[in-house]
Amino acid sequence: MTISTTGxxxxxxxxxxxxGQTMVRRLLDRGAGEVRVFSRDEAKQDAMxxxxxxxxxxYYVGDVRDYDSVLKASRGIDYIFHAAALKQVPSCEFFxxxxxRTNVLGxxxxxxxxxxxxxxxxxxxxxxKAVHPVNAMGMSKAMMEKVAQAHAxxxxxxxxxxxxxxxxxxxxxxxxxxxxxxxxxxxxxxLTVTDPGMTRFLMSLADxxxxxxxxxxxxxxGDIFIRKAAACTVSDxxxxxxQLFDVPFKLDVIGVRHGEKTDETLASREELTRxxxxxxxxxxxxxxxxxxxxxxVSEGELGAxxxxxxxxxxxxxxxxxxxxxxxxxxxxxxxxxxxxDPVLAC
Numbered sequence: 040m041t042i043s044t045t046g047x048x049x050x051x052x053x054x055x056x057x058x059g060q061t062m063v064r065r066l067l068d069r070g071a072g073e074v075r076v077f078s079r080d081e082a083k084q085d086a087m088x089x090x091x092x093x094x095x096x097x098y099y100v101g102d103v104r105d106y107d108s109v110l111k112a113s114r115g116i117d118y119i120f121h122a123a124a125l126k127q128v129p130s131c132e133f134f135x136x137x138x139x140r141t142n143v144l145g146x147x148x149x150x151x152x153x154x155x156x157x158x159x160x161x162x163x164x165x166x167x168k169a170v171h172p173v174n175a176m177g178m179s180k181a182m183m184e185k186v187a188q189a190h191a192x193x194x195x196x197x198x199x200x201x202x203x204x205x206x207x208x209x210x211x212x213x214x215x216x217x218x219x220x221x222x223x224x225x226x227x228x229x230l231t232v233t234d235p236g237m238t239r240f241l242m243s244l245a246d247x248x249x250x251x252x253x254x255x256x257x258x259x260x261g262d263i264f265i266r267k268a269a270a271c272t273v274s275d276x277x278x279x280x281x282q283l284f285d286v287p288f289k290l291d292v293i294g295v296r297h298g299e300k301t302d303e304t305l306a307s308r309e310e311l312t313r314x315x316x317x318x319x320x321x322x323x324x325x326x327x328x329x330x331x332x333x334x335x336v337s338e339g340e341l342g343a344x345x346x347x348x349x350x351x352x353x354x355x356x357x358x359x360x361x362x363x364x365x366x367x368x369x370x371x372x373x374x375x376x377x378x379x380d381p382v383l384a385c
Contacts, residue, residue, distance in 0.1 A: 043069075044066055044071045044117075045069065047073075048071070048072055048116050048117050049116065050074075050075040050116045050118070050119045050120070050158075051075070051076055051120045052078070052103055052109075052119070052122055052123035053103075053123030054075075054076030054078055054087075055076060055080050056078075056122055056123075056213055057209065057211070058122045058212070058248065058251075059076065059078070059120075059122050061244050062251070063087075067091075067093055067095060067096070071095065073095050073096075073097060074097070075096075075097050076097070076098050077101055077103075077108075079100065079102050081100050084098045084100065102145070103121075103123045103146070103149055104141060104145050104148070106148040106152065109148045109149055109152040110156065112152075113149075113153055113156045113158060116156065116158050118158065118159055118161070118255065119158055119160070119162070120164070120251060121146060121162065121164060123141065123149075124141060124142050125137060125138045125141045125176065126166075126214055127214055128174050128177075128299060129296050129297045131174065132175050132176075132298045135175035135178075139182075142179035142180055142182070143179050143186065146183040149163070150187065153199050154190070154197060154199045159198065160199070160201075160202070160255060161187075161199060161201045161202070162202055162203070162204060162251055162254050163187050163201070163202070163203050164206075164251065165181075165184050165203050166206065167240060167303040167305045167351075168180060169183075170303075170304040170305065170306065170307050170348070171304055171348075174298025174300075176298070177298075183203075184203050187201045187202065187261065188203075188326075190260070190261075192325070194260075195260075197260070202254050202260070202262040202263070203262070203263040204254045204264045204265070205264070205265050205305060205306075206247050206265070207239060207241065207242055207305060208242065209242050209243070209244055209246075210244070210366075211244065211371045216232075217276075217366070217372070218371070219231070220276075220277060220280045221280065221372075225379075228291075230277045230281070230290055231291045232273045232291070232292055232293070233292070233293055233296055234273065234295055234299075234301065235272065235274035236272055236273075236274065237272065238271065238272055238303070238352050238356075239271065239276075240269070240305060240351050241268060241276075241357065242268050243365075246266060247266075249266075250265075250266040253266075253317075261327070262322055262324055263322070265305050265320065265321040265322075266319060266320055267305075267321065268305065269355040269357045269361075270351035270355065270356060270357065271356065275362060277290060278359050279359045279360075279366060280366065282359065282363055283363050283366055283372070283376070284375075284376070284379060285380075302350050302351045304348045304349065304350040305349050305351075306321060306323065308346045308348050321349075
């Protein structure tokens, strides 16, 4: 990172989640002066307090839907990682207004509070489901990205830099299918999948944290950062988990759930025409034009020709052996393997 967090004060919304807990420990290891964990779940905060046991971590009970609680939690803060969100696709389909209140209006509260308190940088966490969204969760996350970008357009001289990161499925995070598969294996059941041919991007939690750190270090206002990720079919992922735990491969196909897509997209072809390639990462810069479009047309800003979307159907495809090796890198999977058979964990 080119921006040091040594001695700095950092706020993580949704800080008791998978990403938040990993980021808290990373920030502490790198010398952060104070890390504030902001979430609604006091039980998880208490468990986290006892697990981490570091006086530099302070816990704030609150909800991003409540502007005043976000404003208080962000006073004196240097940087914010905004991870609080409703993430479950089916539940957001049944309660879309709840997704709007948390993912859109809540994100607006975080950005507004950051601006008011003079926070230096805010990185908001988005998802591949925000690209060509077909479900309420993806639509609300797409709107969250627009909130971040609108702040950049409308406040060009702001001291607060707001940027986004967008990534695919984080393996073994809350709601991930991998822990479900493992629980089904332990129960001696077939693995339930909605559609074996569905493709999904795969990222480790460490990969997602590195993406956020990259954005934090390099962001300009309104940027969207994307990590290039490999993909696989749901069937191959299930087979890899079965191989890893040395059980017969058996699927129970239950049908597509509400709001699911066959493939996910990390970057649209329109975004790719203006994206900057950083090797492992892509930066999609803000379209900072105003509403006087005719001026830009006369200056020749017509854009490049279309290219393919970057999606899980055309991304690098992992086979079963490669997925097995990737799963072995996850601490949670290694722990489950050790419980089942120490030899399998090696």
